[in-house]
Amino acid sequence: MSKIYLDNGSTSFPKAPGVGKAMADFIEKVGVNIGRGGYEEAYSAAEVVLDTREKLCRLFHFDRPENVIFQSGITAAMNVLLKGLLKPGDRVLTTSMEHNAVMRPLRQLEESGVEVVLIPCRGDGTLDFEALIDLATPGTRAMVMTHASNMCGTVMPVKEVAEYCQTLGIWTIVDCAQTAGILPIDMEDWGVDAIAFAGHKGLLGPQGIGGFLITDDLAAEVDPLLSGGTGSISHLETVPEFLPDRFEPGTQNLPGIFGLHAALTYLEQTGIDAIREHEMACTARLLEGLSRLKGIRIVGRTQLTGRTAVVSVEFLHMDNADAAFLLEDKYGIMTRCGLHCAPRAHMTVGTFPQGTVRFAPGRETTAAEIDAAIAAVKEILGEN
Ligand SMILES: Cc1ncc(COP(=O)(O)O)c(C=O)c1O
Incomplete structure (x- = not known):
């Protein structure tokens, strides 16, 4: 059958043609780490990583490749963003259509005193914008929402939400798991402060690579969840302030990034x-x-x-x-x-x-x- x-x-x-080969070639023919070794192979691997950040910027209409932060996927990205930003006493909005990659970190934060407010959606999954207007009170710290439901495909009015939240000084963070590589996403035009993406869905890349794009203003508000070696400013024992190093401690998933690079090349061509x-x-x-x-x-x-x-x-x-x-x-x-x-x-x-x-x-x-x-x-x- x-x-x-x-x-x-x-x-x-x-997956996109070329993804498997790019990953195998990295493992079998490149294999080095980046940001640590002062030799040719390490520099050219770093160029592929930078090129991947640039491709993601082009796809999502954002002009700061260093603000593309690699993580294992949306789950890791949301944990870094939400746990790094929200403090006891903060109020955060979300929708009633979220994946547990958003809901579970929020529920954990609720236990430590963050107020989590759900904006109700209708029976077809569409957002009740009037409810958002009622619930988005000044002083609310963030709005975190999916771009499209993974359960039934309903697309959310992210641009309108972000524009509205911006007028109240509320950070907008968007889960693009179901839309990256599928729907046009324009971070700058929409005024979104961070988007999280997964490499393994519409981007047609491998599992275990994803991340987030973040504005400088929001990045300055997010405490790093993890800290460790970055290969940069190694004389200091404190976390680097600059991006992407501030949020990318440890060895990165280079086979994954090489695979994602091939997938993005395919998406650009197609x-x-x-x-x-x-x-x-x-x-x-x-x-x-x-x-x-x-x-x-x-x-x-x-x-x-x-x-x-x-x-x-x-x-x-x-x-x-x-x-x-x-x-x-x-x-x-x-x-x-x-x-x-x-x-x-x-x-x-x-x-x-x-x-x-x-x-x-x-x-x-x-x-x-x-x-x-x-x-x-x-x-x-x-x-x-
Ligand atoms: C809407 C949505 N958010 C988050 C996730 C989690 O993404 P990841 O597998 O990259 O952690 C998924 C994946 O199923 C999803 O569909």
Whole structure:
């Protein structure tokens, strides 16, 4: 049985051409550390790392490559940003659609006296902007939000939120896990203070590399969560003040950065618009086919606008986990069922605790695969 991968919301597969080779070449032919050795190989590896920061700046419209901070992914990025910024007594806003990469650090901070305020979202996952206006009181320290829901694909009005928060002096931090490499992101135009990205989803790179881009103003407010050797100002035992070293102690994930570099090169050549258009064509076909079935409910936005290529469905008369198991076992269709690390998002759309089955087409998904998925769901439901 050939397999059909529809779990790109979790991680993209296949990765961009050249990613595996770039990583293997680094391990087998380069292998050195950067910022530590005074030899040619170390300098040229450092150039690839700098070039990766520059590519990320071009993609996200930001002009400070040294303010691109590598971490293992969004989870690490959010821990560094939130735990470094928020202090007991601070008030922070977030939405009811967040992934646990945001919610769990916030809940930990709540235990130490940070006030966490949730902005309610509607049944289709869209943000209630009026509620934001009510809850964004002067003195609020930060707003942290996802750019698009990993559970149902609903896109959030990040630019409008950031502009509004800026008028009140509230820092805006955005989780771009589901949109980096997929939707246009313009950090400067939007007035966002930090964005976190994962290399392994829409950027088509490897797992274990991601990070954040941060303005100088916000960086000055964030205490480093980790400290250690950076290869710079080694005569001092204090943490460097300058970026990226302030937030990048220890040896970096160089194979990951080399892989991400290859993925970004591919994205620059192909253009993210072409990939998004393909994914959205798959999504249109999927939504159209699934909406004809009676035994399921499509969660979130049923139209194609204001969403990404993540489609969640609730099986109305059978357990979602059983449906996902059958899809894989009988038809070779790989989806993700359950709560998608976003319990609050499921509460928002009314699918807690049962969860949903999530279908997420990617850049290599074909129309035939979408049709096969629709036919499989139909057969599982016993509908003609
Ligand atoms: C919206 C969202 N935020 C955060 C994460 C966590 O990202 P990472 O795996 O890079 O830590 C994910 C990944 O599933 C996600 O979808």
